[in-house]
Amino acid sequence: MTMHNQGKLFTKCLSLQRQPWCLASNHAQISKVLVANRGEIACRVIRTAKKLGIQTVAVYSDADTSAMHVEMADEAYNIGLPPSEESYLKKQKIVDIAKHSRCQAIHPGYGFLSENTEFAQLCQQSDITFIGPPASAIRDMGIKSTSKSIMSAAGVPIIGGYHGEDQSVTKLKQEAERIGFPVMIKAVRGGGGKGMRVAFTMSEFESQLESARREALKSFADQAMLLEKFIEEPRHVEVQIFGDQHGNYVHLFERDCSVQRRHQKIIEEAPAPNISPSLQAELGKAAVNAAHAVNYVGAGTVEFILDRHSHAFHFMEMNTRLQVEHPVTEMVTKTDLVEWQFRVASGEKLPLSQEEIHLHGHAFEARICAENPGNSFMPGAGLLQYLITPIPNSDVRVETGVRQGDEVSIHYDPMIAKLVVWGEDRTCALMKMRAQLTEYNIVGVDTNLDFLLDLCNHSKFFSGNVHTNFIEQYRSELLAQKTPPDHIIIQAALAMILSEQLEDEKAAAASQGPFSPFFSEFGFRLNHLLVRDISFTYGKQGTQPDDSGFMYLEQ
Structure with a gap:
């Protein structure tokens, strides 16, 4: 491995046995790729690249010096300070490293620079293959209007609405009145749920508009807004599409991503439940038409709002990158979409035609995050003191970029892992998801594991009756205050007593009378039976719980 850090060059043994998989003279040879990302998606891309015999180059911030993706790559280069704008968003520096390390391509993953028009253009100008769509498609799909x-x-x-250039408050109010309340206010350059507000009445429209503008300006440096009729409690259904450089397009069926918190997905599945074959075909056709319209190349996702009662659907946006939830599509179509990205970027035709793509069973993906569902899903950070995950197999994938002893950084997304399961049908897959979630054991940060279990056990979720307001509608059931069972309380008490006993044994060994019963016999008293009262608090705000989620208060 070669590591470039603060001007110093460190070299380790590097295997030279791999051969580039793309050797045909009419294809662009990719023998080395820079992965311009971090975390689980960087690890995911590196794994497929290695499978294809492609050498990999990682980039990392000061916060990621010992990260998994850095260790997995053949070479790794430091690109700056922990804040993403000083590291993973530094376009020119990343391209310079790609040229210095003689990479033919850059894979952006998702997030960061994956949908950045200027970065895609910079790669093209530098004669580096950007593993993604043309810059024109990113630009056109990135501006919602x-x-x-x-x-x-x-x-x-x-969806009917207003996408005009007149952004005055007076004009926007007039258009909101014309559309009819409730109205969705959305940032023109928005994404990830940012810069979005709903105004249910004219009296709250202006305050919601200003709130959306502030967030949009901070997140996208652009406060232009569009207005749409707000469909209450719709479903969020998206279609995976792929295009190549030869004008071929396919869809790989749909995913349902309706269950969300803070407008962000938390659990996804493929195919979407309770969708008829005819509606499935209509969604696929509309998505392929969307790809045709922008001469799309590579992996993309066309997102639709689906009325859960009438099943009428409307275009919401197109994500011009690989999605976080792409593994559920891979599981039900038996494909490797990252491999498809490499092949398409090299100039090959799509590996399969539409007629050759078939659905197989059902898959779920749950995002395991460092967050506190009981505190409005507040993101967390900290050291992963203890981490046990489900054991991967052909039906279970654990997509992660962290290990025990790593830190969930305050600078980046708090996702710890994605748990992906496959079953012969939806019920089978959901039962596997429940079982696999219980295999997790994470100590050091708050997580959403219990929430995900409660979600998977909810009767309405089990029947597939999902929508974007699902968590809010069933908040009292999904986020109910819980009392810990007796066996957990007993385990916490025993853990504390055993910890104290270990400390006493250490003190005894260091004393002048190590064999005194007052030292060696924990709790020893003359003519007295020791009885202790131990009190705990559970999930108290402002305290740091122990391994069981408890804080020892008094005895």
Whole structure:
């Protein structure tokens, strides 16, 4: 491994046995790729690259010096301080490293620079293959008003609204009145649930508009807004599409990502439940039409709002990158979408035609995050003191970029892992998800594991009756205050007593009378039976719980 850190060059043994998989003279040879990302997606891309015999180069911030993706790559280069704008978002520095390390391509993963038009153009100008769509597609789909105009012209259903250039408060109020309340206010360059607000009445419209503008300006440096009719409690259904450089397009069926918190996905599944074959075909056709409309190349996702009662659907946006939830599609179509990305970027045709892509069973993905569901899903950070995960097999995948002893950083997304399971049908897959979630044991940070278990056990979720307001509707059931069972309380008490006993044994060994019963016999008293009262508090705000989620208070 070669590591470039603060001007120093460190060299370790590097295997030279791999051969690039793409050797045909009419294809662009990719023998070395820079992965411009971190965490689980960087590890995911590196694994597939190694499978294909492609050498890998990682980049990392000061916070990720010992990260898993750094150790997995053949070479790794430091790119700056922990804040992403000083490291993973430094376009020119990343391209310079790619040229210095003689990479033919850059894989952006998701997030960071994956949907950055300027970065895609910079790669092209530097004669480096950007493993993603053309910059023009990123640009057009990144501006929501433009994307909706293109989709409307292509015959893809869109929600009625206002996408105009007049951004005055007076004009936006007039358009909101015309559309009819409730109205969705969305940042033109938005994504990830940021810059979005709902105004249910005219009286709250202006305050919601200003709130959305502030968040959009901070997140995207652009406060332009569009307005749409807000569909209450819809489903969020998206279609995985792929295009190549030869004009071929396919869809790989749909995913349901309806269950969300803070407008962000938490559990996804494929295929979408309670969808008829005819509706499935309509969704797929609309998504492929969307890809055609922008001459799309590579992996993309077309997102739709689906009325859960009428099943009418409308275009929401197109994500011009690989999605976090892509593994559920891989599980039900028996594909490796990252491998498809490499092959398409090299100039090959799509590995399969539409007629050759079939659904097999059902898959779920749960995002294991360092967050506190009981405190509005507040993101957390800290050291992973203890980490036990499910054992991966052909039906179970654990996509992660951290290990025991690693730290969940305050600078990045708090996702610890993605747990992906496959079953012959939805019920089978959901039962596997329940079982595998119980195999996790994480100490050091708050997690959403118990919440995910409660979600999977909820009767409405089990029947597939999901929508984007699901968590809020069933908040009292999903986020109920819990009392720990007796066996957990007993385990906590025993853990504390045993810890004290170990400390006493250490003190005895260091004393002048190590064999005195007052030292060696824990709790020894003359003519007295020791009885102790131990009190705990559970889940108290402002305290640091022990391994069991308890804080010892008094005895």
